[in-house]
Amino acid sequence: MKKIISLALACIMVLSLAACSAEKVNSADPKSRANNETAEILTIAISKDENSLSPFTYLSSTGLIVNRLVYDTLFTTDLDNEIIPWMVEDDYRVENDFSTYTFTLLKGQKFHDGTVVTSEDVVFSFTYPGTQKSSSLRKICNKIKDIKAVDERTVTINLKSSDINFLRSGLSAMRIISKNQYENAADATLISETIGSGMYKLSEYKVGEYYKLEAVADYFRGTPKVKAINMPIIGDNTAIQQGLLSGQLAAATSNIGVEMVETFNKAQGIEVFSSAGFAPLIMNINNSRAPMDAKEFRTALTYAIDVNGIMKTLYGEYATVGTKGLIRPDLPYSVTGLEYSYSPGKANEILDGAGFDKKNANGIRLTPDGQACSFEILVYSGNTTRIRTAEMIAEQLKAVGIEMKIKVMEMDTVDAFVWPDFDVTKGRDYDFAMWGWGTSIGTNLDFLVSLFSGDLGIGTSNVCGYTNSEFDQIIASEFSTAKTTEELYSALRKLQNVIAEDPGMVNFGYDDGLQACNTTQYSGWKAGKGTNVINIHSFLGK
Template identity: 25%
Template sequence: MFRRTRRLGVVSALAATAIILTACGGSSPEPTQTSVGEPDPAATLTVGLVLEPTNLDIRHTSGAALEQVLVDNIYEGLVTRAQDNSIEPRLASDYEVSGDGLTYTFTLNEGVTFHDGAALTSADVVASYDAVRTDESLQGNAEFATVESITAPDEKTVVITLTEPNQNFLFSLTGPAGLVFKNGDKTDLQTAENGTGPFVLQNWSRGSSITFDRYADYWGEPAGVAEVVFEYIPDFTAGVNAALDGSLDVLTAVDPNLAPELESSGEFTLTTGRTTDKATLAFNNAKAPLDDVRVREALRLAIDHEGLIEAVGAGEPLYGPIPELDPGYEDLSDAAPYDPEKAKKLLAEAGQEDLELTLTIPSFYGTTVPQVLISDFAKVGVTLDVNPVEFPTWLEDVYTNKDYELSFVLHVEPRDFGNFANPEYYFGYDNPEVQGLYTQALAETDAGASAKLLAEAARLVSEDHAADWLYNGQTITAVRPIVSGFPEDSINSRINLAGVTVAGE
């Protein structure tokens, strides 16, 4: 849904894999840095992160912080996603989808065991997925709404049958909904784990760090390091200081304003990665005066997006609801070019020359974006009042009760265009044509044809000015030269560390 972060344009590092999985082993990230010296299999990798999980139960708890460290490292699904968000096999050696898009057949890899030593069978997959399908308290339950049955013809085969085609179903299996757990396991997932991934949980020091050890009996290629320590440092300056004093091998979510300090030290290589983070200026489409498309368009035309990105320090222009890494993306900059004079005319036509609006924003986002918006809107005669609130208040007032005019939040989930096809979502946007195109896109069995339908729907949303997408977020990561293979892109989704190595002394 959205992402908590203390500064705009910077996100906690999460990553996915980058090499297509073969039938005989697990996947690992494509190296993005060249290490100095030979990899040391006994090494410890220390990674600085921002957002710590509240508990480790990824089945019942949502949030980027859990996916960030648990998916692909501790837990695995039948499929996973690469850094470019393409789908690849994981616990499944291969899979087939029927021509009508209703039947998915997966073949499990050989030799997969849970961390307690029990062998993975198709019964574990069936039990895991049936639970998601029938238990509304489990993450991904809504994504299994079209699942009719999950069966296991034998110990190595799983067949999932849908009631109707769903272009997003396979992708949904790359998230928490698709993770596989041991049938009947009594592990307390809030504090412990029993996955199939290349690492096991060694220790969680709440408020400080989480430590993983290499799983010696992993079914695929063994992890490249013996131990991973995730250090949670919510303050960005403190994170940079920890990196510079030698406490960290990798620092994620580097504040763009602090990046030069790391780069000039000569101790780190900085990478800028793509994400599906959509810095969304939400309009309450169901509330006057935002129910007038002229007002919404005027607000978008008043924003100098390039100037805002420069102020934020990281990001790429985004003028529509679909980012570059998602199906259906196209450049929609023509829908809302910077044009303050036209904005003034539209406001005059709408009888809103002296408009005053309130921006409700979670306080941890800081003041950069509000300050830019205040300045840009003032130039077209719009007074913007800023109401910073604590995140629980934002959830209650904006997300749940829809009691707001303008809001800002970073929506990070991939393939979440469906929010604009849902009139009950907090945007209050109700367009039957968009809803119809989205329904067709999901039912379309051809991925290319589905993407075209999504692009058509996204253009309608942008030309309707249902929101403004201030920028597509980027993540800056600082990596020591001794580290190789640390992912760059999509690290708002998860960090797959299996293929990361650290050079010896």
């Protein structure tokens, strides 16, 4: 059951928050790691300001990574990406065809204000988010028929319908919050104090500058091996790399580029950790805007873009190329034979046949109603990889008569066009966008459902505005009622086949997580499948 289950300013900040520099020794020498299994202070760069790090205020997957150090979840994943109980005892029960979940909290758990974590806090944690803006958290709450505290430590959750994936998508995702802190707050984003029950508490936060985390000495799972973590906010990758190479940074929440691997491998006292990536690099297509609302037009794009070539150029050997099925191809439920095929000739053939056969004086195709196939692709200004990807896409689409203008904007501005208020029910205002999702969505069994369900209460990540009646029917008739792993996998394979024939986006693939860590300052770093080294397992150290 459980198995199913600015550069100068940035550098100044690094120096001001850094722990004492470690002596340089070769990281390849095992002796260099032998006596560094604990640390007083580590300085770890965080790539952007993630507000107060609460479950209701962080902005991106980076914030989610750090948030997990501060807030616990009932279940979690190990380094093999298997679901394991975390806050609960091992004898939890899953009954009634995966619709009833009963568990008992382990003893000794406290919030950072000293109050005890009780079953009432758990009940509140799975109901209160349903009243808030976060669509992903509301989605979890909306699955629940009823939840009750049996006693001070035991909770029973009854779902509206069977959900074989709830251990991962619900119980491993929802952060446990203090009822006492939030119960009178109509808007959770206005709560400024960060109080979780995790192994680290937020001791200081200076907007735009840094975070400071302090280990919880009596944490119920054991005392963290690093007593304090200073996290300067550094948005410049060059500054982060310089800080790592100089020893002023022990690690960073962000990955290093493939082009830097050799440099870091040669550096003394630094080890590059590689892990299978589950965060997809995507080109979003606004399916609700013409001519992108035409299946034939979107299909032609999948032939006009050299997905394999782009991934090879970007990441070399450190990536897994995506497929038209959108699921990472080495997962057990992925469908084979859905690889992207680069064929500008095929793209031209499809476009001609779909009425895009005329061109203007500039060689740009015209839509059947005479509009030029000239579009914008939105890209985050701070993401050089996505900018480079957009440049290659634009060059390849030009060859088939489609003009793609790259519009580089701040992250928050792009998000406001693609995902206003992070609520897909508010629509979208873009043509194309270079995008990505965090590791959690790439490892989740309802990845496709969340991205493409026409029911936006289910398709809470459907930023493309995709609709397909066959896709939705499979969700309702097979995915939602699956009672065994094989039934669930069967439904997922059917969903992949639908999305391959009627593409809603282009998934270029998954780059490996490459993180440079100083092993002379600390040797407990751990990377796993889809796991950033800044994780609970790195710092608990069991």
